[in-house]
Amino acid sequence: MKFSKQREMILNQVLNYPIHPTADQVYTALKTDNPNLSLGTVYRNLNLLSEMGMLMKIRIADGSDRFDGRTDDHYHMVCERCSKVYDVELDTMKALKSCVSDKYGHALTEITLTLKGVCAACTSCTPQTE
Amino acid sequence: MKFSKQREMILNQVLNYPIHPTADQVYTALKTDNPNLSLGTVYRNLNLLSEMGMLMKIRIADGSDRFDGRTDDHYHMVCERCSKVYDVELDTMKALKSCVSDKYGHALTEITLTLKGVCAACTSCTPQTE
DNA sequence: AAGCATAATAGTAATTGTTATCAGTATTAT
DNA sequence: ATAATACTGATAACAATTACTATTATGCTT
Secondary structure: OOOOHHHHHHHHHHHHOOOOOEHHHHHHHHHOOOOOOOHHHHHHHHHHHHHOOOOEEEOOOOOOOEEEOOOOOOEEEEEOOOOOEEEEOOHHHHHHHHHHHHHHOOEEEEEEEEEEEEOHHHHOOOOOOO | OOOOHHHHHHHHHHHHOOOOOEHHHHHHHHHOOOOOOOHHHHHHHHHHHHHOOOOEEEOOOOOOOEEEOOOOOOEEEEEOOOOOEEEEOOHHHHHHHHHHHHHHOOEEEEEEEEEEEEOHHHHOOOOOOO
């Protein structure tokens, strides 16, 4: 496996701007200074880096996938108003995992949890997006 | 709101064959006896019936949406081998909901939880799909 | 039962997010 | 420096879903 400039740029973009960006957001951010960067390259590398465990892929049921430089055990909440993605620590998820395998005999390999709602900031303010 | 034959057929198909079908599965099943049924009609009605609360839409992050005639509080597990969708009762999810709003101040409006893995049947057998 | 307003349909085209293809280019080991 | 090959950019392909529109069905009114 070779390490190209593009791959390094893409990884750093996710690490340095931890906004849980989509592939397109990464692409747009880097495009300005690298006009011939290709969207396919961004997708390919984000997926590769996720498989290698250097990034976490956040799958959102009704939206684009997002990517997270933080790879330890945590979950996400998507605000419907400002559409930001927030980290969420959930001890109950550990209990849930063992509960499911005990009760149903399912061997879990992946848990996709998407919490949607209105975040604290948006709740206390006027709507930012509508 | 008018109640067309198509809408009734589509609803009954989901209610009578509780396999958590995709829009395309509903379409294919009904198409044989109704050759000029349109896929768009199936999508439109499944979504409408879900909004009306007569069906539950199951959003799967990396696959097609599925529909469930059972609309009470429960979750789903998708088997990676046989790709069936199983109902899962999770008391911990109630705890999770109040936990999230208490701890983060997020008002939750929708929870999409997709459990992936290998179901009990597939675990005890030879792989059915690969 | 006939007429009428309108909601719903079939068929098609458009959209969106993502992946595949492939000729040319960059990277790394020798 | 050279050679092997992994990677890139550009474009096409793809799958799931939604939008569009002329036509048809539904249900109300009389």
